[in-house]
Amino acid sequence: MTVDLFIPCFIDQLYPDTAFNVVKLLKKAGVDVEYNPEQTCCGQPAYNSGYWDETKSLAHKFVKDFPGDRLIVSPSASCTGFIKNYYSNLFSKEDSDYELHLSLQKRLFELTDFLVNHLQFTDFGANFPHKVCYHDACTALREYGIRSEPRLLLSKVKGLELVEMEETETCCGFGGTFVTKFQAISSAMTEQKVEHALNTGAEYIISTESSCLLNIEGYIKKNKLPITPIHIADILASGW
Structure with a gap:
């Protein structure tokens, strides 16, 4: 299995060693990892501050940064939960990226959920x-x-x-x-x-x-x- 890795802003900027450890864990669990260096913020801070237009721009970029049908794993339930629960507020059915965002919501998993419930790899x-x-x-x-x-x-x-x-x-x-x-x-x-x-x-x-x-x-x-x-x-x- 190959998964895409989504590293949130906080980890990318302040805790890069955690990001490398996530790769280490996934590889030991038998998973190959792809990382798109063009990925940026999912938009959660802007959304929570009321800047929905700015968030929508980030959301459109985000779904295009993770194309295809691979599963996406992230060491943050905050960011993954935001994408799963709130991206639907940003995309209308008329948007060109509407189907992409629906696909992404289904493919995105927080790390511990992925390890325990999807890989059944716990030790x-x-x-x-x-x-x-x-x-x-x-x-x-x-x-x-x-x-x-x-x-x-x-x-x-x-x-x-x-x-x-x-x-x-x-x-x-x-x-x-x-x-x-x-x-x-x-x-x-x-x-x-x-x-x-x-x-x-x-x-x-x-x-x-x-x-x-x-x-x-x-x-x-x-x-x-x-x-x-x-x-x-x-x-x-x-x-x-």
């Missing part, structure tokens, strides 16, 4: 001897619908101890543009999320969403706290 032989907790990102849980998949993958990692934190399904305070429009509320939510993580005694806080991790990391670094945010792909690629 990479990873080794990560640390106590960790998992953050259920809002979009991963509510927009895309993953909860058990990341936990199943983590349960196969040698040496890893997963502990559940209080209110794991509560937002970390990022929320896209929410973090800038409502900074005081966002900061309080991030503080609460990190406190819950620290109360577990975990050394790492894991998520499928780099945007959440970026937000959490900012608070942790500012306050010099003894916990490290990390993407699940980086965990699964450890130790081999």
Whole structure:
């Protein structure tokens, strides 16, 4: 099987090692990977800010960047959930790309969903001897619908101890543009999320969403706290 790889803006610009680890994981699972370097943002930030015309331009480009019938895999439920749930608001039946966008919505998968539910590949032989907790990102849980998949993958990692934190399904305070429009509320939510993580005694806080991790990391670094945010792909690629 060959899949197309969609790397979201946050990972491309700030966490490129995570992107390379996704390729590493897919190859170990027996999947060949194609990457189109012309790909850009899916348009979610613009859409959430009310710039629908600008988003539509990005959406038209996006569907053309992933032609054909190959499956598309991405290490972000936020971006994949946005494309699956909201691109239909941007394309009318009169649009030349209407059929393309319908095809793309059906071919696009978040990484942990793809590994667990489509490949049935859950054990990479990873080794990560640390106590960790998992953050259920809002979009991963509510927009895309993953909860058990990341936990199943983590349960196969040698040496890893997963502990559940209080209110794991509560937002970390990022929320896209929410973090800038409502900074005081966002900061309080991030503080609460990190406190819950620290109360577990975990050394790492894991998520499928780099945007959440970026937000959490900012608070942790500012306050010099003894916990490290990390993407699940980086965990699964450890130790081999």
